[in-house]
Amino acid sequence: MANSLTIMKQDLGKMRDEFAKSLPGHITADKFVRTAQTAIALTRNIDRVKNPQSLMAACSKAASDGLILDGREAALVIDYQGDVQYRPMMRGLLKLAYNSGEIKSIMVEPVRDSDVFEYSPTADDPIVHKIDLRQDRGEVYAYYALAKLKNGGMVHEVMSNSDVHRIRDRSDAFKAYKAGKIKSTPWHTDEVEMGRKTVFRRLSKYLPSSTDRDAFRQAVERIDDDYSFEAEADVNGEVSAPRPATKTRGGAAAALKNVTPQSKPANDDAPEYDQETGEVYDYADDTRQAGDDI
Numbered sequence: 001m002a003n004s005l006t007i008m009k010q011d012l013g014k015m016r017d018e019f020a021k022s023l024p025g026h027i028t029a030d031k032f033v034r035t036a037q038t039a040i041a042l043t044r045n046i047d048r049v050k051n052p053q054s055l056m057a058a059c060s061k062a063a064s065d066g067l068i069l070d071g072r073e074a075a076l077v078i079d080y081q082g083d084v085q086y087r088p089m090m091r092g093l094l095k096l097a098y099n100s101g102e103i104k105s106i107m108v109e110p111v112r113d114s115d116v117f118e119y120s121p122t123a124d125d126p127i128v129h130k131i132d133l134r135q136d137r138g139e140v141y142a143y144y145a146l147a148k149l150k151n152g153g154m155v156h157e158v159m160s161n162s163d164v165h166r167i168r169d170r171s172d173a174f175k176a177y178k179a180g181k182i183k184s185t186p187w188h189t190d191e192v193e194m195g196r197k198t199v200f201r202r203l204s205k206y207l208p209s210s211t212d213r214d215a216f217r218q219a220v221e222r223i224d225d226d227y228s229f230e231a232e233a234d235v236n237g238e239v240s241a242p243r244p245a246t247k248t249r250g251g252a253a254a255a256l257k258n259v260t261p262q263s264k265p266a267n268d269d270a271p272e273y274d275q276e277t278g279e280v281y282d283y284a285d286d287t288r289q290a291g292d293d294i
Contacts, residue, residue: 037068065219101150143195168194
């Protein structure tokens with residue numbers, strides 16, 4: 001295991017120049033590589049990795065999006081095929097949105113039973129949300145995202161818990177969890193955070209575009225990897241099939257020939273999942289299905 005970690009860290013070091021071509025100016029290649037190497041050491045069940053090239057591809061996507069793999073902006077997770085996947089986190093998505101220079105503020109929040117919540121879509125202040133911290137807030141029944149723009153405009157999105165659950169129920173991972181094929185899923189361990197990502201994804205469709213927002217759009221589209229949608233109904237009731245996840249083949253991916261091959265890891269029976277992302281790393285059995293990752 002120690003030898004495998006060393007090899008993977010060395011491989012990342014070889015990719016330094018390629019990462020530098022994709023990274024924004026405020027993130028140095030040295031910082032990105034150091035953070036990625038630390039992420040490897042901290043990622044649970046990294047010994048399950050069967051394809052070391054997937055690690056380099058995941059890091060390449062993070063570099064292209066301009067997010068560091070610190071578990072706050074973005075994280076590495078292991079899917080059911082033993083591949084390394086990159087996941088942008090809410091903090092990273094919000095960072096990219098603010099980097100556009102057009103957004104004054106963004107709120108993405110759950111609404112609970114004891115909260116005071118009013119939604120008037122056509123009002124000047126469409127969302128009123130008051131929280132009394134002196135009492136238990138109860139269960140979540142809705143989610144909202146509200147963005148105020150520097151030009152004075154405002155965009156917002158509200159989803160009921162049932163709206164979010166309809167999307168959850170189309171997730172391959174949640175289906176596998178309900179069928180007993182896996183022991184857990186982020187929809188089970190971190191449902192509120194998954195709900196926040198879902199409503200934010202919808203809000204992102206209405207945010208203004210600019211030439212500086214390519215990284216944000218790209219990162220938001222990666223949220224689709226979290227769901228494996230069949231189709232999603234928009235707020236107007238129209239159903240549009242999402243684009244399948246694309247395999248990014250950037251400069252870093254072109255350098256994958258330098259990656260050192262590794263042997264197939266041994267299985268680990270200990271049930272574990274990542275506390276930051278809620279990603280599940282253990283399985284009910286050894287039957288793993290493609291696309292089961294959240």
